Amino acid sequence: MGMKVLVVGGGGREHALVWKIAQSPLVKRVYCAPGNAGIASLAECLPIAAEDLSGITTFAREKKIDLVVIGPENPLVAGLADQLREKGIPVFGPSMAAAALEGSKAFMKDILTRYNIPTAKHQVFRNIEDARNHLRYHGAPVVVKASGLAAGKGAIVCQSLDEAEEALDRIMVKREFGMAGDLVVLEDFLQGEEASFIALVDGENILPLAGSQDHKAIYDGDQGPNTGGMGAYSPAPVLTPDIHKQVMNRIMHPVVKAMAKEGRPYRGVLYAGLMIHNGEAKTLEFNTRFGDPETQPILMRMTSDLVPLLMACANGSLAKATVTWDPRPSLCVVMSAGGYPGSYAKGAVISGLEEAARLPDVQVFHAGTRLDEGKVVTAGGRVLGVTALGSDVADAQQKAYAAVDCIQWQDAYCRRDIAYRAIARVSH
Ligand code: AMP
Numbered sequence: 323m324g325m326k327v328l329v330v331g332g333g334g335r336e337h338a339l340v341w342k343i344a345q346s347p348l349v350k351r352v353y354c355a356p357g358n359a360g361i362a363s364l365a366e367c368l369p370i371a372a373e374d375l376s377g378i379t380t381f382a383r384e385k386k387i388d389l390v391v392i393g394p395e396n397p398l399v400a401g402l403a404d405q406l407r408e409k410g411i412p413v414f415g416p417s418m419a420a421a422a423l424e425g426s427k428a429f430m431k432d433i434l435t436r437y438n439i440p441t442a443k444h445q446v447f448r449n450i451e452d453a454r455n456h457l458r459y460h461g462a463p464v465v466v467k468a469s470g471l472a473a474g475k476g477a478i479v480c481q482s483l484d485e486a487e488e489a490l491d492r493i494m495v496k497r498e499f500g501m502a503g504d505l506v507v508l509e510d511f512l513q514g515e516e517a518s519f520i521a522l523v524d525g526e527n528i529l530p531l532a533g534s535q536d537h538k539a540i541y542d543g544d545q546g547p548n549t550g551g552m553g554a555y556s557p558a559p560v561l562t563p564d565i566h567k568q569v570m571n572r573i574m575h576p577v578v579k580a581m582a583k584e585g586r587p588y589r590g591v592l593y594a595g596l597m598i599h600n601g602e603a604k605t606l607e608f609n610t611r612f613g614d615p616e617t618q619p620i621l622m623r624m625t626s627d628l629v630p631l632l633m634a635c636a637n638g639s640l641a642k643a644t645v646t647w648d649p650r651p652s653l654c655v656v657m658s659a660g661g662y663p664g665s666y667a668k669g670a671v672i673s674g675l676e677e678a679a680r681l682p683d684v685q686v687f688h689a690g691t692r693l694d695e696g697k698v699v700t701a702g703g704r705v706l707g708v709t710a711l712g713s714d715v716a717d718a719q720q721k722a723y724a725a726v727d728c729i730q731w732q733d734a735y736c737r738r739d740i741a742y743r744a745i746a747r748v749s750h
Pocket residue numbers: 442465467474476477478479509510511512513516538548595606607
């Protein structure tokens with residue numbers, strides 16, 4: 323009697339989740355809605371979009387799915403976990419009310435401020451004139467954010483007042499992020515080094531996963547506009563044991579308690595995006611799901627079974643759970659379509675995937691790919707997450723790029739410096 327698990331989503335994160343879940347001895351069958359060309363070799367991909375809440379709920383009921391794992395933020399914010407729970411289907415993921423921590427930066431900042439959880443000072447505006455006036459008074463640098471969901475692209479770091487006014491224009495006048503820009507958050511610019519603190523939460527108990535660091539900007543040296551994430555590695559040396567303790571005591575426990583107190587108990591992944599400076603961690607954002615691409619290197623290092631941990635979150639029994647890790651670092655390089663995070667072409671044939679997959683300690687996770695007459699073609703901005711384990715982070719980097727160099731398509735792009743901070747630390 324093995325379990326039937328349905329994973330919702332079709333990106334690199336979901337490929338890593340399906341890859342890990344399919345290895346569980348508890349699992350008999352994995353489905354994915356909608357999946358991608360890589361996921362198709364491990365799970366049955368369904369022609370159901372991740373945003374099709376009723377399609378997913380109906381399928382889960384009819385197939386008597388034992389656990390639904392929700393990957394992306396959009397269905398969470400739209401209430402997929404609530405719909406599934408109402409039908410008695412076990413689900414890993416927060417309710418709509420709890421997912422507001424990611425779905426509304428205005429809500430998140432309000433909770434953090436009211437419960438004294440370290441974060442940048444901010445103001446929320448609905449009216450553009452008020453926002454402009456505040457900007458002139460505040461000055462630069464400043465960070466201008468669409469409050470709602472914007473696929474990681476809605477936070478604009480501005481070094482000058484001109485840039486800030488233009489960012490405000492993009493969000494509130496041109497409405498580049500649609501309704502996500504109804505409210506705008508203006509916040510102080512924080513200096514420091516970022517890290518991703520990702521934990522499992524069952525409403526009360528918190529089980530932190532291995533730390534990681536993402537690379538949000540499109541170009542080497544963290545230049546250019548923000549993307550969903552161009553590469554990540556784990557562990558992140560910046561998350562020292564001291565910082566880890568501080569984050570648990572000042573950020574994670576307080577926010578989980580706050581959410582329970584607000585009548586929005588938090589169950590699922592809680593991902594704190596941190597800025598660390600002079601031994602202090604502040605919260606940049608919360609995500610209510612696994613990070614993408616952080617999940618790819620994190621799950622490559624997880625040696626324990628993920629499925630009992632997800633079940634423990636779903637049924638509130640995380641207090642007794644433990645997790646074990648491969649001590650070797652891992653590193654993921656995202657290969658994207660030329661032009662991303664702006665407009666880009668789709669449909670290019672990808673070559674070299676088998677050759678890359680044959681390299682030791684390498685996994686090529688698919689993101690925006692699909693099968694077209696038996697060939698794997700590009701179908702999104704972030705296309706692949708080429709991930710490797712190494713004896714140290716430099717070795718993991720060398721192995722990941724060796725695999726990247728096997729793979730080609732028209733206009734493929736990747737950053738060449740993933741993990742440069744960790745490597746600089748080791749060599750100094
Ligand atoms: P967010 O979507 O709020 O996480 O922002 C995306 C990215 O923008 C972060 O990962 C940071 O690189 C940058 N960022 C956001 N807020 C700030 C801030 N207050 N100070 C400096 N950088 C920020």
